[in-house]
Amino acid sequence: MKKVSIFLVLWVLVLSSLHPAFATTIDEPEKLIVVFKDEIIEDLITDLDGEVLNTFEQLTTAKVELPLDAITELENHEDVLMVEFDQPVWINTQTVDWGMEKVKAPLAWQSDYTGKGVKIAVLDTGIANHRDLVIAGGKSFTSTNTSAYQDDNGHGTHVAGIIGARDNGLGTIGVAPDAQLYAVKVLRADGNGFVSDIISGIDWAIANSMDIINLSLGTKQHLNSFKQAVDKAESQGILVVAAAGNEGTGTGDTVEFPARYNSVIAVSAIDINESRGSFSASGPAIEVTAPGVNIYSTSLNNGYTRSNGTSIATAFATGVLALLKEAHPNLTAAQYRKMLQDMAVDIGQQGRDEHFGYGIVQAPFLEEDQQEFKLRVGDVDDRVIELKHKLIRLGFGGMNVNAVYGSFTAQRVSEFQAYYGLRANGVTDQKIFDKLDQILSTPYQEGVRYAGTVELKQKLNSLGYGGMNLNDMYGSFTALRVRQFQADHGLKSHGIADEMTLAKIDELYSKLPNFVLQVGDVHESVIDLKRKLIRLDFGGMSVNATYGSFTAQRVRQFQEYYGLPANGITDSRTIEKLDEILSSPFQDGVRHKDTIFLKKKLQWLGLGGMNLNDMYGSFTALRVSQFQANHGLKSHGIADEKTLDMMTKVLPTIFQVGSVHDSVIPFKRDITRLGFGGMNLNRVYGSFTAQRVRELQAYYGLEVTGRGDIATLTKIDEILSSPFQTGKRHESTIELKEQLTIIGYGGMNINPMYGSFTAQRVREFQEDHGLIVNGIVDDETFAKIEDWTQ
DSSP states (O other): OOOOOOOOOOOOEEEEOOOBOOOOSOOSOEEEEEEESSSOOHHHHHHTTOEEEEEOSSSSEEEEEEOGGGHHHHHTOTTEEEEEEOOOEEEEOOBOOHHHHHTTHHHHHHTTOSOTTOEEEEEESOOOOOTTOOEEEEEESSSSOTTOOOOSSSHHHHHHHHHHOOOSSSSBOOSSTTSEEEEEEOBOTTSOBOHHHHHHHHHHHHHTTOSEEEEOOOBSSOOHHHHHHHHHHHHTTOEEEEEOOSOOOSSSOOOOBTTTSTTSEEEEEEOTTSOBOTTOOOSTTEEEEEEOSSEEEEOSTTOEEEEOSHHHHHHHHHHHHHHHHHHSTTOOHHHHHHHHHHHSBOOSSSSSBTTTBTOBOOOOOOOGGGSOOEEOTTOBOHHHHHHHHHHHHTTOOOOOOSSBOOHHHHHHHHHHHHHTTSOOSSOEEHHHHHHHHHHHTOSSSTTEEOTHHHHHHHHHHHTTOOOOOSSSEEOHHHHHHHHHHHHHTTSOOSSOOOHHHHHHHHHHHHTSOSOEEOTTOBOHHHHHHHHHHHHTTOOOSOOSSBOOHHHHHHHHHHHHHTTSOOSSOEEHHHHHHHHHHHTOSSSTTEEOTTHHHHHHHHHHTTOOOSOSSSEEOHHHHHHHHHHHHHTTSOOSSOOOHHHHHHHHHHHHHHSSTTOBOTTHHHHHHHHHHTTOOOSOOSSBOOHHHHHHHHHHHHHTTOOOOSSOOHHHHHHHHHHHTOSSSTTEEOTHHHHHHHHHHHTTOOOSOOSSEEOHHHHHHHHHHHHHTTOOOSSOOOHHHHHHHHHHHO
């Protein structure tokens, strides 16, 4: 739709409400403002067990704190002019636009009609992220990225704000602040698009069971496909609302499509004086009218603007329909449409006319005598005491238990509402009391017998919160277990198994494997379980078929040790973990190629003496057991994941500055062999050793840390295992000697033996070409020889 230019309007309204003083029977000090006649008399306050908190230089006024039962005496004192309760003052940045008043939206809100549960598809330029808007979902039909339904124009965001900006004390509020807004992007950044994209958006809305489709857009051309789409939406029970158009002159039929179609509610625009917006289209299709001139709403970049247009009016009509759906659930689309017409305030010519249709849309609301009681900040009512007791019982405490409904009580009510999925406004009505009573009358609380408690205890037991007698009594220990469960899972820890707690228990319980063994079971599989636990150093049990409390204790220790949910119940995950460890290749009697590297790690750790082959023999198992015992691990001799991780963690601590360890001596000997020597061959890993290690790491392209980490130790081992060093035979040595001879380092017998003279020639080559001189043909030396040979 065509948009007029918009400008940003922001203002702040400071509200101050000071109530006259009154006396109550509450024995709790209150903050008061006391105005004295001639001068401030502080002794008068202290004599009444009060305290002067502040005085003012230019006024005979003091801020004091005084017991409530002393207020009357203070008021009656001859030197006191007046006493008033100190009242909160706040900044209110939320603007209720004139259009909201015109459609009676505030009265609907007072009746608790806010569009809850109504799904609205806003087919427009998208909806931007905004502090005043919550986007429930959506889709884009203007790009290949279908999830990119963010507004890049501002029109869709403005429309969405009128329909459903949140009631959060910020910016503005929409007609239906709790409606669910879906951003269906069918228009591009320039505000234009194609009918085919709009049809796609309508199709999406039908598929996703929207309640209302808002079409703040239009075209002058009739397309049968367009009509078919909106007709289909209406036939599926969806209310379709569209802008009449902004090309009106006040005469003739200027209503655009799709508003002109019978299945669509066509909306024109009025100004604050209930006159036709100068731009608003007219014609027989106009069904209703709504505010559409100088309307304040959300915009891009968390901003706010004022705009004109039948697009804006359409959003008001959509919001009103959302309120109607909440107030009168389960009606048909045709019934809601008829209700919209019947409730409209007739303006212009009597009856339906071509400018305003049936009139200005009106929100549903309850008359004052129909509305339920409400408790708000500032109220003093005995029901507040009952309210506070119930909130405290459910973990929303910290309030003084008296009849005053203060700001902190409102905060606790808001928290209660949000926690239990109610509209969080801090106001208490009958629905809040009903919800409190529902929770507090549950059979799942201390002292109550209920058949379902047995199943609840079984589930808690399976989740690791056991130890209860499996009967129908919800005793103090059951309440304790429930509180522990609630605390562990971010729930209110009040010990009552409320709907939130039961839902979380069911959620976690549903994820448990089906197979379980637990205390009290007698089964042959328990024997196998015990043997496996004993093999992994979780023993001490009698090997029989009974699953007793000590077996559960051992299972819990095993689960905790290996990072499983520790509940003492043997499920399939526990069995799988046992089998995984006991099938490891790193255990006595098993051959595996990676055992060689494991043995090298043990050697680096000072636990050597093994043959460096792929057999994991009894001596290797002994060395692993020793390592495990030395580092607080289960000493079962199997190199499980925890053992391997600990090796990786410990190794760098041996080969770093300040370490004193027997393994440092062979480490120094090895790096000296590689040409990085000059150190004292002792157990101390000093700063000079670290310097040599850094040089080695830099030379071989490793991370330069100065520590003997796994990568460094592996590289050292790789080079020292090379066949191209003194005393080794290898067929490739023949080719190496031939290459050395070609580039001038000859005189060797051309055979597979790498003798001392070959090593001498290699050292000469390394020295001549700036390499580390060690007589071993490592990768760097090979590469340099290849270069010179070519």
